[in-house]
Amino acid sequence: MHRFIVFVSWLFGLLLVGLSLFVTLETVMRKIFGASLQGADELGGYVLAVSGALAFTIALSERAHIRIDLLYTRFSPTVQAALSWLASLSLALFGLFVARYIWLVIHDTLTYNSTAPTAWSTPLIYPQAIWYGAMLIFTLASLWMFGRASRLFFTGQFDRLNAEFHPKTAQEELAEELSDMERR
Amino acid sequence: ETRALKVLGQPGATGEIQKNKEAPFFQNFAEKTGLDVTANFQTLDQTGVKGAEELRILKSGLFDIISLRLQQVSRDSPVIMGLDLVGLNTDYQNGRETMAEFGPVVDENLQKNFNTKLLGLWPFGPQVLFCNKEITGLSDLSGVKIRTDDQTLSKFIESIGAIPVQMGFSEVYQSLARGVVDCAITGPSSANASDWPEVTTHILPLSYRFAVQGYGMNLNTWNSFSAEEQQKIQAAFDELIDEIWTYSEELYVDAMNCNVGKTPCELNKPFELTEVPVSDEDLAVVSEGLMNVSFPAWAQVCDASTEGCSQSWMDTVGARVAK
Amino acid sequence: MVGITTIAISFLIMIFIMLLGIPIASVMLVMGVIGGVLAFGWPLLDSTGPVMWSVMNDNLLTAIPLFILLGELMLRSGMADKMYGATALWLNRLPGGLLHTNIGCCAMFAATSGSSVATAATIGTVATPSLNERGYDKAQSLGSIAAGGTLGILIPPSVNLLIYGSLAETSIGQLFVAGILPGLLLVAFFMIWIIINNWNDTSSQIAEVPLSEKLRASTALIPPAIIFLVVMGSIYLGIATPTESAALGVATALVIVGIGGHFSIEFFGRCFIQTARTTGMVLLIVMAAFVLNVTLSLTGVAQTTTNWVTSLGLTATQLLLVLIVFYVLLGMFMDVLSMMVLTIPIAVPVVTAMGIDPVWFGIFIIIMCELGMITPPVGMNLYVVHGVRQDDGPFMDLIRGAFPYVIIMILFVLLLIWFPGIVTWLPRTMYN
Numbered sequence: 001m002h003r004f005i006v007f008v009s010w011l012f013g014l015l016l017v018g019l020s021l022f023v024t025l026e027t028v029m030r031k032i033f034g035a036s037l038q039g040a041d042e043l044g045g046y047v048l049a050v051s052g053a054l055a056f057t058i059a060l061s062e063r064a065h066i067r068i069d070l071l072y073t074r075f076s077p078t079v080q081a082a083l084s085w086l087a088s089l090s091l092a093l094f095g096l097f098v099a100r101y102i103w104l105v106i107h108d109t110l111t112y113n114s115t116a117p118t119a120w121s122t123p124l125i126y127p128q129a130i131w132y133g134a135m136l137i138f139t140l141a142s143l144w145m146f147g148r149a150s151r152l153f154f155t156g157q158f159d160r161l162n163a164e165f166h167p168k169t170a171q172e173e174l175a176e177e178l179s180d181m182e183r184r
Numbered sequence: 185e186t187r188a189l190k191v192l193g194q195p196g197a198t199g200e201i202q203k204n205k206e207a208p209f210f211q212n213f214a215e216k217t218g219l220d221v222t223a224n225f226q227t228l229d230q231t232g233v234k235g236a237e238e239l240r241i242l243k244s245g246l247f248d249i250i251s252l253r254l255q256q257v258s259r260d261s262p263v264i265m266g267l268d269l270v271g272l273n274t275d276y277q278n279g280r281e282t283m284a285e286f287g288p289v290v291d292e293n294l295q296k297n298f299n300t301k302l303l304g305l306w307p308f309g310p311q312v313l314f315c316n317k318e319i320t321g322l323s324d325l326s327g328v329k330i331r332t333d334d335q336t337l338s339k340f341i342e343s344i345g346a347i348p349v350q351m352g353f354s355e356v357y358q359s360l361a362r363g364v365v366d367c368a369i370t371g372p373s374s375a376n377a378s379d380w381p382e383v384t385t386h387i388l389p390l391s392y393r394f395a396v397q398g399y400g401m402n403l404n405t406w407n408s409f410s411a412e413e414q415q416k417i418q419a420a421f422d423e424l425i426d427e428i429w430t431y432s433e434e435l436y437v438d439a440m441n442c443n444v445g446k447t448p449c450e451l452n453k454p455f456e457l458t459e460v461p462v463s464d465e466d467l468a469v470v471s472e473g474l475m476n477v478s479f480p481a482w483a484q485v486c487d488a489s490t491e492g493c494s495q496s497w498m499d500t501v502g503a504r505v506a507k
Numbered sequence: 508m509v510g511i512t513t514i515a516i517s518f519l520i521m522i523f524i525m526l527l528g529i530p531i532a533s534v535m536l537v538m539g540v541i542g543g544v545l546a547f548g549w550p551l552l553d554s555t556g557p558v559m560w561s562v563m564n565d566n567l568l569t570a571i572p573l574f575i576l577l578g579e580l581m582l583r584s585g586m587a588d589k590m591y592g593a594t595a596l597w598l599n600r601l602p603g604g605l606l607h608t609n610i611g612c613c614a615m616f617a618a619t620s621g622s623s624v625a626t627a628a629t630i631g632t633v634a635t636p637s638l639n640e641r642g643y644d645k646a647q648s649l650g651s652i653a654a655g656g657t658l659g660i661l662i663p664p665s666v667n668l669l670i671y672g673s674l675a676e677t678s679i680g681q682l683f684v685a686g687i688l689p690g691l692l693l694v695a696f697f698m699i700w701i702i703i704n705n706w707n708d709t710s711s712q713i714a715e716v717p718l719s720e721k722l723r724a725s726t727a728l729i730p731p732a733i734i735f736l737v738v739m740g741s742i743y744l745g746i747a748t749p750t751e752s753a754a755l756g757v758a759t760a761l762v763i764v765g766i767g768g769h770f771s772i773e774f775f776g777r778c779f780i781q782t783a784r785t786t787g788m789v790l791l792i793v794m795a796a797f798v799l800n801v802t803l804s805l806t807g808v809a810q811t812t813t814n815w816v817t818s819l820g821l822t823a824t825q826l827l828l829v830l831i832v833f834y835v836l837l838g839m840f841m842d843v844l845s846m847m848v849l850t851i852p853i854a855v856p857v858v859t860a861m862g863i864d865p866v867w868f869g870i871f872i873i874i875m876c877e878l879g880m881i882t883p884p885v886g887m888n889l890y891v892v893h894g895v896r897q898d899d900g901p902f903m904d905l906i907r908g909a910f911p912y913v914i915i916m917i918l919f920v921l922l923l924i925w926f927p928g929i930v931t932w933l934p935r936t937m938y939n
């Protein structure tokens with residue numbers, strides 16, 4: 001899982017770096033030479049769709065999707081476990097929702113042969129299919145994590161569940177920042 | 185019990201037509217149609233829905249009526265752009281003719297593919313050229329940067345030797361002021377409302393297209409009305425559409441006057457642009473552009489998605505304009 | 508149309524579920540789906556696909572990951588760490604000494620980044636040894652870091668302003684430019700407060716450092732200055748859209764980081780994964796907010812609320828005063844991002860109906876969010892700075908230390924209500 005996340009985050013980062021360089025080139029050329037490469041806008045939209053979808057998975061595996069822990073920390077371990085299980089259920093439902101309803105978008109795009117009315121006249125199915133693929137990774141990851149949470153919950157391993165699934169606290173965020181500072 | 189239809193309109197800040205015709209029509213929907221039906225009217229920007237998605241959303245039944253932004257929804261249904269090819273609608277008279285000729289073809293396509301009944305077509309009006317440099321006609325545009333937001337228009341701009349630059353409407357004012365682009369195309373009234381005359385010097389009132397919009401109703405909703413009710417609804421829309429065409433022309437004439445400092449100027453703000461006279465050569469360039477550039481490019485896309493698309497255009501509009 | 512009671516109850520239920528620790532994004536999606544299906548049946552769901560595509564295909568929002576990446580590149584190349592010493596040389600001799608450095612350094616870091624956690628953590632860690640060594644009052648020094656860290660979302664570039672602009676359909680360029688002057692003024696007010704509070708302070712009577720040495724150390728301040736000029740200059744001059752300026756910023760940061768000799772697989776790996784986490788967290792909430800927004804607008808929540816507020820007969824100023832109380836209360840318990848996406852779709856139509864400028868209101872909301880970061884019990888910056896202190900002092904130090912800044916921010920917002928031009932003047936000059 002860790003190596004997969006590293007791979008996905010590089011994919012994510014290189015997409016953004018590549019886009020930045022392309023847009024910089026476009027902007028500088030437009031300003032200095034008055035020539036326009038065209039399509040930087042369009043590319044930016046597709047990069048956001050794909051990289052954003054990849055980022056959902058990374059945020060999921062890093063427990064970065066915001067949960068407020070104000071009341072949570074005051075509950076007994078059993079209640080905490082139940083809430084963490086519910087949280088992971090809700091993310092799995094989110095994943096399934098996305099998979100189900102984006103499929104309709106793909107289906108319509110195929111049916112209508114939709115083409116972006118833009119500089120590149122991109123057949124929309126290309127960017128949307130990649131986007132959907134990235135979203136399905138999120139769906140699978142959310143189901144996988146829900147499976148894990150359920151197994152721990154229904155076998156009564158509440159402490160383990162809480163250790164793995166509790167909301168990330170400010171202390172943890174900080175610990176990560178501090179360990180990073182020591183390296184530089 | 186009073187029935188409430190869910191209506192999605194043009195974005196709130198689109199201008200006078202939205203404000204003075206569309207919104208009041210739906211706010212007084214029961215009175216206009218004579219039916220016990222009201223409209224729950226939302227503007228596009230209030231909902232956060234993007235224009236390009238309108239046909240898919242209308243099909244889903246989430247809204248009963250949508251004021252369709254045709255250029256954007258043509259993504260899903262290229263047939264639509266046959267209504268407003270670059271160089272096709274050069275004045276209000278032939279604009280209305282085009283709608284009458286090709287509207288039924290679009291309606292049939294929307295009913296079949298998007299479960300949508302087309303209730304009417306109306307224009308923002310002639311889209312003309314504003315420049316921040318001296319020009320005397322289209323021949324001066326070689327190498328000039330012109331803002332566009334649309335592929336068909338880009339092709340036409342390239343065909344006259346100019347450089348198309350794609351950007352959103354909200355960036356145009358600054359871009360004209362800073363020389364990022366030299367010229368831009370829009371309706372005189374919306375240019376006036378966005379203060380373009382502050383950052384431009386010349387206007388060439390040659391219409392490239394009409395920025396046509398349309399009202400679509402979900403077909404299930406339409407079929408839930410009796411034939412008599414359908415007639416009343418259609419009659420109400422026909423009246424609205426007719427009013428908008430007239431109003432659009434009034435706005436156009438007034439805005440043209442205001443932009444160049446002529447009177448009467450009552451609906452827009454006065455400015456002092458130089459009006460470049462439209463020559464016969466320039467008119468010829470635009471109408472040649474229709475059959476040599478716009479139509480072939482569109483026909484290719486349209487035939488790929490709908491069989492017989494370009495032929496049905498040739499049979500209707502083409503019979504009048506093709507030479 | 509739903510009634511105002513239904514709206515209020517739904518809002519409270521939603522906040523309660525969020526407080527239980529269910530992910531914010533899931534709660535918003537579920538509320539949007541349930542509300543929408545109850546009101547309009549299943550067709551609502553078929554339309555969520557196109558809505559999700561339009562949010563995630565919006566080039567405007569591409570600026571979000573780009574600005575986050577920009578901040579990460581600058582932070583993880585060690586820029587902020589070096590800035591501290593350089594800023595200290597200039598601000599040391601003011602009454603209150605290093606406290607000014609805390610504020611100044613946070614402000615400069617804010618000009619390249621939008622992450623307040625990273626800002627507060629970095630500057631807190633760099634600062635606490637010198638602060639302890641020189642015997643500064645705990646509450647004062649910790650409070651200044653927590654408050655300074657909040658500047659990241661007001662001084663552009665700011666991911667929060669981007670999200671406001673996208674939800675409120677307001678120009679991002681204007682919002683960014685509008686944030687500059689209030690940002691600088693707020694820094695000035697923080698510093699004035701420190702001077703007043705430390706008028707008799709003697710710890711700042713340290714030896715003057717030669718100018719040449721000051722200038723040499725100040726090279727550490729050049730990178731953030733360059734980034735700020737590239738990003739804001741290109742927006743202000745109309746050369747670039749906000750997304751383009753973000754891309755220009757990333758490209759410039761890559762050059763700076765490269766010259767600094769930081770290019771390594773490990774460096775990029777860390778930047779990318781951190782950017783991805785934050786982006787994923789933010790975008791999932793934004794996407795869920797847009798789905799919820801369709802339900803809100805179709806059920807007429809904003810209209811009902813507007814009508815209800817109008818019926819109260821408040822003036823614009825009175826309404827804003829009520830909103831200050833509302834946001835202070837909400838900010839005590841909510842995290843900043845959720846607070847924004849939940850209230851903007853409803854509050855903006857209400858205030859614009861009263862004739863309040865949406866750009867001005869964007870800055871207003873951002874300052875209320877800054878407040879939320881330093882008010883207990885849920886205050887991210889308080890937690891973070893409490894975490895970096897090296898003694899085992901009480902959390903109360905933080906609350907006490909941040910309190911004056913809470914008051915300053917509230918007074919500052921009142922000043923903005925009095926003189927809205929502080930916000931609106933600079934963006935208006937963009938066009939002349």
Ligand code: NA
Pocket residue numbers: 616617618619620621658659660661662663664665
């Ligand atoms: Na910032």
Ligand code: NA
Pocket residue numbers: 838839840841878879880881882883884885886887
């Ligand atoms: Na708080």
